[in-house]
Amino acid sequence: MLKTAEHLYLQIADKLEQLIAKDVLKIGDKLPSVRTMSEEQGVSMSTAFQAYYHLEAKGLIESRPKSGYYVIFSPRRMPEMPKVCEAVKKPSEVTVHEMVTQVSQDMRLENITRFASAAPPESMLPAAKISKALIQALRKTPFAGVGYEPVQGNPDLRRQIARNSILWGGAVSEDEIVTTSGCMDALTLCLSAVTQQGDTIAIESPAYYGSLQLAETLGLKVLEIPTHPGTGVDLEYLDKAIPKFKIKACLFVTNFTNPLGACMPDTHKRELVRLLEKYEIPLIEDDIYGDMYFGKERPGVCKTFDTNGLVLLCNSFSKSVAPGYRVGWTIPGRYLEKVLNLKRHHSISSPSLPGAAIACFLENDRYEHHLRGMRKALHTQYMRHLQAIREYFPEDCCVSRPQGGFVLWVELNPKVNTYELYEQAIKHKISFAPGRIFSLQDRYTNCMRISYSNPWSKQMDDGLKTLGRLIRKLS
Amino acid sequence: MLKTAEHLYLQIADKLEQLIAKDVLKIGDKLPSVRTMSEEQGVSMSTAFQAYYHLEAKGLIESRPKSGYYVIFSPRRMPEMPKVCEAVKKPSEVTVHEMVTQVSQDMRLENITRFASAAPPESMLPAAKISKALIQALRKTPFAGVGYEPVQGNPDLRRQIARNSILWGGAVSEDEIVTTSGCMDALTLCLSAVTQQGDTIAIESPAYYGSLQLAETLGLKVLEIPTHPGTGVDLEYLDKAIPKFKIKACLFVTNFTNPLGACMPDTHKRELVRLLEKYEIPLIEDDIYGDMYFGKERPGVCKTFDTNGLVLLCNSFSKSVAPGYRVGWTIPGRYLEKVLNLKRHHSISSPSLPGAAIACFLENDRYEHHLRGMRKALHTQYMRHLQAIREYFPEDCCVSRPQGGFVLWVELNPKVNTYELYEQAIKHKISFAPGRIFSLQDRYTNCMRISYSNPWSKQMDDGLKTLGRLIRKLS
Numbered sequence: 028m029l030k031t032a033e034h035l036y037l038q039i040a041d042k043l044e045q046l047i048a049k050d051v052l053k054i055g056d057k058l059p060s061v062r063t064m065s066e067e068q069g070v071s072m073s074t075a076f077q078a079y080y081h082l083e084a085k086g087l088i089e090s091r092p093k094s095g096y097y098v099i100f101s102p103r104r105m106p107e108m109p110k111v112c113e114a115v116k117k118p119s120e121v122t123v124h125e126m127v128t129q130v131s132q133d134m135r136l137e138n139i140t141r142f143a144s145a146a147p148p149e150s151m152l153p154a155a156k157i158s159k160a161l162i163q164a165l166r167k168t169p170f171a172g173v174g175y176e177p178v179q180g181n182p183d184l185r186r187q188i189a190r191n192s193i194l195w196g197g198a199v200s201e202d203e204i205v206t207t208s209g210c211m212d213a214l215t216l217c218l219s220a221v222t223q224q225g226d227t228i229a230i231e232s233p234a235y236y237g238s239l240q241l242a243e244t245l246g247l248k249v250l251e252i253p254t255h256p257g258t259g260v261d262l263e264y265l266d267k268a269i270p271k272f273k274i275k276a277c278l279f280v281t282n283f284t285n286p287l288g289a290c291m292p293d294t295h296k297r298e299l300v301r302l303l304e305k306y307e308i309p310l311i312e313d314d315i316y317g318d319m320y321f322g323k324e325r326p327g328v329c330k331t332f333d334t335n336g337l338v339l340l341c342n343s344f345s346k347s348v349a350p351g352y353r354v355g356w357t358i359p360g361r362y363l364e365k366v367l368n369l370k371r372h373h374s375i376s377s378p379s380l381p382g383a384a385i386a387c388f389l390e391n392d393r394y395e396h397h398l399r400g401m402r403k404a405l406h407t408q409y410m411r412h413l414q415a416i417r418e419y420f421p422e423d424c425c426v427s428r429p430q431g432g433f434v435l436w437v438e439l440n441p442k443v444n445t446y447e448l449y450e451q452a453i454k455h456k457i458s459f460a461p462g463r464i465f466s467l468q469d470r471y472t473n474c475m476r477i478s479y480s481n482p483w484s485k486q487m488d489d490g491l492k493t494l495g496r497l498i499r500k501l502s
Numbered sequence: 503m504l505k506t507a508e509h510l511y512l513q514i515a516d517k518l519e520q521l522i523a524k525d526v527l528k529i530g531d532k533l534p535s536v537r538t539m540s541e542e543q544g545v546s547m548s549t550a551f552q553a554y555y556h557l558e559a560k561g562l563i564e565s566r567p568k569s570g571y572y573v574i575f576s577p578r579r580m581p582e583m584p585k586v587c588e589a590v591k592k593p594s595e596v597t598v599h600e601m602v603t604q605v606s607q608d609m610r611l612e613n614i615t616r617f618a619s620a621a622p623p624e625s626m627l628p629a630a631k632i633s634k635a636l637i638q639a640l641r642k643t644p645f646a647g648v649g650y651e652p653v654q655g656n657p658d659l660r661r662q663i664a665r666n667s668i669l670w671g672g673a674v675s676e677d678e679i680v681t682t683s684g685c686m687d688a689l690t691l692c693l694s695a696v697t698q699q700g701d702t703i704a705i706e707s708p709a710y711y712g713s714l715q716l717a718e719t720l721g722l723k724v725l726e727i728p729t730h731p732g733t734g735v736d737l738e739y740l741d742k743a744i745p746k747f748k749i750k751a752c753l754f755v756t757n758f759t760n761p762l763g764a765c766m767p768d769t770h771k772r773e774l775v776r777l778l779e780k781y782e783i784p785l786i787e788d789d790i791y792g793d794m795y796f797g798k799e800r801p802g803v804c805k806t807f808d809t810n811g812l813v814l815l816c817n818s819f820s821k822s823v824a825p826g827y828r829v830g831w832t833i834p835g836r837y838l839e840k841v842l843n844l845k846r847h848h849s850i851s852s853p854s855l856p857g858a859a860i861a862c863f864l865e866n867d868r869y870e871h872h873l874r875g876m877r878k879a880l881h882t883q884y885m886r887h888l889q890a891i892r893e894y895f896p897e898d899c900c901v902s903r904p905q906g907g908f909v910l911w912v913e914l915n916p917k918v919n920t921y922e923l924y925e926q927a928i929k930h931k932i933s934f935a936p937g938r939i940f941s942l943q944d945r946y947t948n949c950m951r952i953s954y955s956n957p958w959s960k961q962m963d964d965g966l967k968t969l970g971r972l973i974r975k976l977s
Contacts, residue, residue: 135652146650149644149645149648149649150645152645152648152649153648154645154646154648155646157646157648158640158646161636161640161855162637162640165633165636165637169624170624170625170627170629170826171629171630171632171633172824172826172827173624173627173628173629173632173823173824173825173826173827174624174627174824174825174826175621175825175826176826177610208683208849208852208853209849209850211847211848211849211850212848212849215847215848215849219719223699223721224698224699224721237847237850240843240846240847241847241848243847244694244843244844244847244848246698246699348648349647349648350648350649350650350850351645351647351648351649351650351651351851351853351854351855352647352648352853352854352855353849353850353851353852353853354853368715368719369719371715372686372690372712372715372716372718372719373686373687373690373716373719374683374684374686374687374690374828375684375686375712375825375828376826376828377683377828378683378826378827378828378829378853378856379826379827380636380826380827380855380856381853381855381856
C-alpha cells in the first residue's frame with residue numbers, strides 16, 4: 028500500500044476521531060495548532076491541515092477565526108434514529124389543525140426561545156446585499172417596475188435560475204421556468220394543475236403541515252407514505268399504494284424532508300421517476316431545502332431523471348435569501364401551459380421588482396458565496412443542538428440525523444404527549460413544533476420538531492435544558 | 503327667482519352649451535378668455551370661471567395650461583347606447599378562449615395602436631413617486647423587508663386602506679382588511695372561500711374575460727345576468743335567477759363594469775344587498791374601477807349597505823398606481839377567517855416591500871392628487887375617443903357612455919363579426935378586444951371593446967379612422 032499524502036491525512040484524522048469518540052478530547056477542547064500537529068506527526072503542514080479539514084467536514088471539530096480548531100461534537104452515546112411510521116388503512120380527509128395556528132402565532136411572541144421555525148432568522152439573511160440588488164433592479168427595470176411583467180416571470184430571473192440549475196444537476200432553459208410567489212404558491216399552482224377536487228395524492232409522513240393544509244384547501248385526500256429518516260419515502264410501499272388508492276399525484280420533499288430530515292439517495296430518485304412513468308402520474312418535487320446541505324455536494328433531484336415531463340420541480344429563495352420577497356419558481360415539465368394559465372387567471376403576474384432584485388443578486392454571484400456561509404453556520408448549529416439534546420433529553424429518545432435543512436425530529440417515550448409539553452414550554456417562553464401537526468392521522472403525539480435555525484447561544488442551551496427537564500417530568 | 507351668482511354662472515354655461523350643441527362652437531374652437539367673458543357678460547371673473555368649470559366638468563370643454571379653454575365635445579348626433587343582452591336558458595360550463603390568449607399576446611406587440619387594454623399605460627403611472635416610496639419603505643421596514651410580513655398584510659398598508667375607505671363611503675378598521683397580490687388574487691381567494699367546485703355563480707354580462715376564466719379554473723358554472731349599460735345588472739332577473747339556478751355567490755363589478763361601463767346607482771346597490779340577505783348568499787364586489795370616475799363624486803359600493811358581512815369587497819392599486827407592484831386588498835366580511843386561511847396556505851404572505859411602498863405613497867397623500875390628474879386625463883381621452891368613433895364608425899353603431907373606467911363598448915351592425923374585424927385590424931397594427939371573449943355564450947360577436955386608456959394622438963385618431971373603414975367594408 029502506498030503511503031500517499033492522502034492516506035496520511037486520513038490516518039491522522041482517524042486517530043483524532045477515536046480520541047474524540049473516547050472522550051479523551053472533549054467538546055470545547057482546543058486541538059493542537061496545524062503547525063504543532065505537522066511537527067509532532069512528522070507530516071507537511073498541508074497534510075495536517077487536510078486532516079483538520081476532513082474532521083471539520085464531518086462536523087466533529089470547527090475552526091474559530093484567529094483562535095484554532097475546537098472539538099464540537101462526539102459521536103458516542105448518540106440517540107437512536109426515529110422509527111418509520113406504519114402504513115395507514117386508507118387516505119385521510121384533511122382537517123384544519125387549530126394547533127398549527129397556535130404554534131404559528133406563538134412563534135411571533137417576543138422574548139421567546141425559538142425552536143419552532145423551519146426558516147432562517149432574519150439575521151442570517153443577506154439584507155444589505157439584497158437591498159442593493161433591489162435598488163439596482165429599480166434603475167434597470169423599465170418604468171421602475173410599475174408595469175406588468177410577463178406572466179411567466181421576469182426573463183432575467185428565469186435566466187439566472189436556468190444558469191444556476193447546473194448546481195442541482197439540471198440543464199434547463201428559461202422557457203421551462205415559471206416564477207411564483209414563493210415555493211408554496213408554486214406547490215399550489217402545480218397541485219391545482221395536476222389534480223381535481225376529491226383526488227388522492229401521496230405525501231411523505233411525517234409531512235410539513237403547510238402541505239397538508241394546502242391539500243385541504245384544494246379539496247384533496249392525502250395518503251401518508253411511510254418514510255425512512257435516512258432515505259425518504261418507502262418506494263416499495265408506494266408502488267403498491269399508487270394503484271390501490273388511485274393516487275393521482277405525489278407531493279414529496281426529496282431532500283431533507285420537513286420535519287424528518289430524510290434525503291432520498293439518487294438511486295431512489297431514479298427509481299421513483301421510473302414508478303411515475305409506470306403509472307403515468309406526476310410528482311410535485313418540493314426541493315425547498317436542497318441548497319442547505321451539510322455534505323460536500325448538493326444532493327440531486329428527481330427532475331434530472333425525468334425524461335417524460337412528469338416531474339414539477341418547485342423551489343424558492345425564501346429559505347436562503349429573502350422569504351419576505353416571496354420569489355419562488357417551478358419547472359412544471361409537461362404541465363407548463365396549465366401552470367401558466369392558472370398563474371395568469373389567479374394573479375395575472377408576479378410583482379416585478381422583488382424578482383428583478385433576486386435576478387441582480389444572482390447575477391453578481393453573491394448567491395453561492397452567501398450559501399456557503401449559511402450552510403456552514405447551519406451545520407454548526409445542527410451539531411450544537413443535537414449535542415445538547417443528547418445531553419439534556421432522556422436516554423430513550425430517538426433523534427433524526429439530517430444531512431441538511433433546518434430541523435431535527437425527536438421521538439420521545441410514547442408516554443409523553445408533546446402537545447402537553449408544548450403548552451408547558453410556552454409558559455417557559457420556549458417554542459417548538461409538536462409532532463401531531465405533521466400528520467392527518469392521530470400519530471406522532473410523542474414527537475417534536477426542533478429547529479436549529481437560530482445561532483447557538485446560552486439562551487438556546489438553557490431552552491433545551493428546560494425542555495429536557497419538562498420531558499423527564501412527563502415521562 | 504333670485505338672481506344669485508349661482509344662477510348667473512349656470513345661465514352662461516347653458517348658453518355656451520347651446521352654442522356647442524348647434525355646432526356654432528365647434529370641436530377645437532377656443533373660447534373667450536375668462537376675463538373677456540366676465541367683461542362681455544357683465545359678471546365677475548369668478549362667475550365666468552365657474553361657468554367654464556361647470557362645462558369642463560360636463561366634459562364639453564377643456565382647459566389647456568397657459569392657453570385657455572377649448573371645445574372638445576358636442577352632444578349632438580351621438581350614437582345610441584348598446585342593448586341589454588337577453589337572458590340565457592341555463593348556466594354555462596366555462597371554456598377557455600384561445601381568443602383571449604391571442605388578444606393578450608397581440609397587446610404586447612411593438613408599434614401597435616392599442617385599443618385593447620383596460621389598464622393605464624405606464625406613462626400615466628407615478629413611477630418616480632412610487633420608487634421614492636419604495637426606497638422609504640426599504641429604510642423603514644425591519645431587516646429591509648427580507649423577513650415574512652403578517653399573513654393579513656403589512657399593518658401600515660392596511661391602516662392607509664382603512665383611512666382611505668372614507669372615499670368610498672366606508673368606515674372599516676385595518677383588522678377587517680386582507681392584502682392580496684392584486685385584485686385578481688383577491689377575487690381568487692374570495693371565490694375560493696365562498697364556493698365549491700360545481701357551484702353556480704352569477705356574473706354580469708358582458709363580463710371581464712379574466713373573471714370568466716377564473717371561474718373556470720375553480721371549476722364553477724357561470725350564469726350570465728343581463729346588464730344595462732347605464733345601471734348595471736338586472737336585479738329583477740337576478741331575484742328570480744338565484745333560487746331557480748341555485749346561485750351560490752355573485753361576482754359583480756358594481757362601478758364601471760368592464761367592458762360595458764355600467765355603474766349601479768346607489769339605490770340598486772342597496773337593493774342588491776337586500777337580495778343577498780334574502781337568499782343568504784355572498785357578493786364578491788369587484789370595485790377595481792371605482793376610483794376612476796368622471797363625475798363630481800366617487801360612486802359608492804354595496805359594502806357600505808352590508809350589515810351582515812355578506813359582501814366581500816375587492817380592489818387594488820393596479821389601475822391607479824402600479825400594476826407591477828401587485829398590491830390589492832379585500833374586505834371579506836364574515837369570510838375573513840376563511841380568506842386568511844386560504845392566503846396562508848396558498849402563499850404564506852404577501853411580498854413585504856411592494857405593500858410597504860404603497861403604504862408610504864398613501865401616507866404622503868400623493869394618492870388623491872395623482873388620482874385627480876388621472877381622472878381628468880381619462881375623461882378627456884374618453885371624449886376624444888367617443889368623438890372619433892361617432893365621426894368614423896357607421897351611423898348604426900351603438901356606443902356605451904361610461905361615467906368612469908378605461909373602456910367603451912361598441913355594438914355594430916349584426917352582420918359585422920368583430921373577430922374577423924380584429925384579424926384585419928391586427929394586420930394594420932391596431933388592437934382592440936373582440937366582443938365574443940366577454941361571454942361564455944355565443945354572443946357579442948358584433949361588439950367590441952375600445953380602450954381609451956392611452957393619451958389621444960394622431961395615431962389613435964388614425965387607428966379609429968382605419969377601424970371605421972374596415973367596419974364599413976364588413977357591414
